[in-house]
Amino acid sequence: MKGELNLFIIWENTRKDTDKILQKIKKKFEIHEVYEIVWNPENFTKNLRRFYGANLPKPLRKTTECGTGPFLLVLVIDPEPKYGKRRTSNGMQSVNTNIYDEKVNFRIMLGGKYPIHSAIHQKEVDHNLTLLLNKNINDILQNLSEKWDGKLKTIRTDLVGTNGWNNLSELLYVLNSTTNYVILRNFEQFPEQFNSKKHRDLDILTDDLFQIPYMLDQRNSVENEIQENPSLKIGNEKILFDIKYVGDRYYDEKWSRDILNRRILSPKGFYIPCAKDHFYSLLYHMIIHKSKLSEDYIDRLIILADTLQLNIQKDVFSNFSKLKEILDNYLKEMEYNYTDSYQYKIKHNEIIRLYKVARLTAKNEGMNTLFRAIKRKMKILTRVSNRD
Secondary structure, eight states: OOSEEEEEEEOGGGGGGHHHHHHHHHHHSEEEEEEEEEOOGGGHHHHHHHHHGGGOSOHHHHHHHHOSSOEEEEEEEESSOOEEEEEETTEEEEEEHHHHHHHHHHHHHHTOSSSEEEOSSHHHHHHHHHHHHSOOHHHHHHTOOSSOOSOOEEEEOOSTBBTBBSOHHHHHHHHHHHOOEEEOSOOTTTTTOOOOSSOOEEEEEESOTTTHHHHHOOTTGGGTOOOSSOEEEETTEEEEEEEEETTSSSSOHHHHHHHHHTOEEOTTSSEEOOHHHHHHHHHHIIIIISOSOOHHHHHHHHHHHHHTTOOOOGGGGGOHHHHHHHHHHHHHHHTOOOTTSHHHHHHTOHHHHHHHHHHHHHHHHOHHHHHHHHHHHHHHHHHHHHHO
């Protein structure tokens, strides 16, 4: 199908103008499906907070603007998408100008600031549709109608995950389309089995400081208080998520970014480190974070070493000092540092680094997002200090 999939949302308070809006949409885009989505009114603000994430500083006001009744989701194809810079609420961004400019025209026409929503680029389209329909862009395109038949399809459900998750596969599917992450370790039995006596949590590395908490833990999202390590209901069980952020000194910041850049999609449908990063990050975890040999980790390291043809004798894996030497050599080769080293702390001086990040965040994301980021960063640094 030629063009790009995109969407418009007509909130309840704007539905009186539906015919006029749809007529304008038809002039520039191809309408392929229109859904009427019904959220539980008691969960409406919670759903909005998860949907917009850190970009929604005043969810209660947004709820009043939108209304809490059924709203319309209009799926369109933009046959000739064009991209350019536009000033958004998060600063200058590269956006689909056809969609963005039409949304601005709608808001002028309707006399309200937020009477209608659209996604400004494909990343946001994927995010929005996955949360609303529990289907990503690719899956929707495979079954998209050739042309809208004029009938509304009604969906009575909150955002996926609002009332817990059916299974781990569902959660990982949503994360794939909404955030940048890797599961660091202990994923060999995922998604069928995720709890064991030895490993009771799921370790995630991400560079998404702003959005991932709203994907994982929405219980306090209306009040903007997000748990750092949420415990989520998955099926009939609860699983603890241990979230690691780039720059939180869990791993060298450069290494953390490299792990994310080199991540691979597991055949089972979730993102994991490449084999080399898996081996050395697990070795680092055992030697530095745990400071002791673990039989369970050693078994996995032996398998990974064989896969990578590292030519490490098996008896080495029972020698802490020799394993530490292997880790030393790798970090030196890759120009990574131990995060508790003097060299790393000087290079990553928090005051200087946070000043640079603050300037960039304020410029690209706006002051409101900056203030929320500072609050969350302080919590992370406090957690790191307590761990040290």
